[in-house]
Amino acid sequence: MRNVENFETDFESLENIEAMILAAGTYVRPSEDLRPKILERTEEREQTQIVIGNSLWISMAVMLLASWSIGCFSTPVPMQRIAHLLAQGAFTSGTELCCLNREPCEQARAQAVVDSPPLETELAWRAVHAAKALRSFQAEALRDGLHRTWGPWH
Amino acid sequence: MNDPSIPYSERVNLAAQRLAREGMGALGALYDLTASRLLRYSVTITGNQHDAEDAVQASLTQFGLRPTLLSQVKTPWGYLLGTVRNESLRIRRTSQRVRNDTSLIDLRTICHVDEVEADETHRMVWRALRGIPSEQAEVIVLKIWEQMRFEAISELLQISPHTAASRYQYGLRKLAAILHAEDREVVP
Numbered sequence: 001m002r003n004v005e006n007f008e009t010d011f012e013s014l015e016n017i018e019a020m021i022l023a024a025g026t027y028v029r030p031s032e033d034l035r036p037k038i039l040e041r042t043e044e045r046e047q048t049q050i051v052i053g054n055s056l057w058i059s060m061a062v063m064l065l066a067s068w069s070i071g072c073f074s075t076p077v078p079m080q081r082i083a084h085l086l087a088q089g090a091f092t093s094g095t096e097l098c099c100l101n102r103e104p105c106e107q108a109r110a111q112a113v114v115d116s117p118p119l120e121t122e123l124a125w126r127a128v129h130a131a132k133a134l135r136s137f138q139a140e141a142l143r144d145g146l147h148r149t150w151g152p153w154h
Numbered sequence: 155m156n157d158p159s160i161p162y163s164e165r166v167n168l169a170a171q172r173l174a175r176e177g178m179g180a181l182g183a184l185y186d187l188t189a190s191r192l193l194r195y196s197v198t199i200t201g202n203q204h205d206a207e208d209a210v211q212a213s214l215t216q217f218g219l220r221p222t223l224l225s226q227v228k229t230p231w232g233y234l235l236g237t238v239r240n241e242s243l244r245i246r247r248t249s250q251r252v253r254n255d256t257s258l259i260d261l262r263t264i265c266h267v268d269e270v271e272a273d274e275t276h277r278m279v280w281r282a283l284r285g286i287p288s289e290q291a292e293v294i295v296l297k298i299w300e301q302m303r304f305e306a307i308s309e310l311l312q313i314s315p316h317t318a319a320s321r322y323q324y325g326l327r328k329l330a331a332i333l334h335a336e337d338r339e340v341v342p
Contacts, residue, residue: 017330018298023272024279025299028261030193031207035185038211042178042218049219 067146162301166231173217174225181218188231189214192238194299198283198291199242202260205249209241235300236310239292282332290325297322 157165169187172180189210196206216237217224227233261280263273283291296302296310304322308315 013330014326017326017333020275020279020333021283021294021298021329024276025194026190027263027273027276027280028190028194028197028203029263030189030210031203031262034189034207034211035182038185038214038218039178039182041211042181042215045215045219046178 066149067142163229163231166234167225170224170230174222177221178218180221181214184217184224185214188234191300192234195235195292195295196238196242197261198295199239199288200246200249201284201288203262204260205245206242208249209238209245212241212245213237232306232310235296239310278333278336279329282329282336285332286325286328290321290328293318293321294325294329 160168165187166184169180169184173184192210192213193203193206196209197203200206200209213234217234224230224233263276283294292311293307296307297304302310304315304318308318311318313321
């Protein structure tokens with residue numbers, strides 16, 4: 001056990017030590033090149049981030065543009081002719097729509113077969129079948145295009 | 155922002171807000187205000203100035219790249235210290251550099267011509283700080299140099315205030331013993 005006198009001496013000594021430590025606080029300084037190094041590095045990394053960000057946007061835009069152009073231009077859908085035929089009530093089944101593009105379209109054919117005889121009241125239904133077939137055809141064309149461009153879909 | 159009548163932590167708040175407003179252009183001002191303090195804290199953890207400068211650089215670069223980050227936290231100065239501490243600990247784990255326990259050869263110091271005696275005392279203190287465990291040294295640095303309370307230190311180091319206080323007491327006694335021993339060697 002320390003007696004009171006020792007404790008006070010000890011306490012005083014610790015106070016002196018604290019004062020010594022406080023005075024030594026400003027003794028160490030950073031190197032001269034640390035400031036410019038930090039500013040340069042930050043600027044470099046900021047530029048790199050901007051370039052990476054821009055590249056990502058550009059590649060995304062290119063990807064979207066490519067998939068859109070594949071869907072639109074590689075297998076053009078004769079919309080004007082379809083509209084004209086729809087207006088005349090020419091469709092009896094989805095098969096005819098597929099034939100317009102001179103490509104087999106099994107899925108559309110299976111979905112859009114209508115065996116009932118053409119009636120005036122069924123004109124609207126023909127339009128529905130034609131639209132369904134058109135949608136199937138577009139989906140298939142887009143899928144093929146994406147598959148050719150980007151490989152198998154996961 | 156450099157008005158000494160404003161408390162230091164408040165000046166750091168202002169620098170953080172300026173950084174958020176002006177972006178990277180205000181990073182130099184934040185550096186001028188904080189680098190010396192961050193460096194001396196980091197040196198007590200890493201054990202050499204080269205690693206400490208790497209830690210300060212990594213931390214300030216991070217805030218330069220995300221300028222709004224510092225202004226969004228409750229206590230920017232505490233957050234800065236915490237970031238530098240994490241970087242210092244990471245670098246200490248991975249660095250190949252030798253931790254200087256007794257030598258001060260790695261330190262860049264300010265030596266005034268008319269303060270040769272004081273210079274020797276400062277060197278003794280820095281050597282003594284390297285002679286005690288870094289867990290105790292960092293509490294002493296935060297308490298004496300940064301004038302932080304034990305509650306704030308405990309928050310920063312994620313220890314209890316009681317542990318912080320006892321690390322401080324043990325560290326200070328060890329420092330006193332080392333300094334007395336050195337003093338006896340210098341002045342027989």
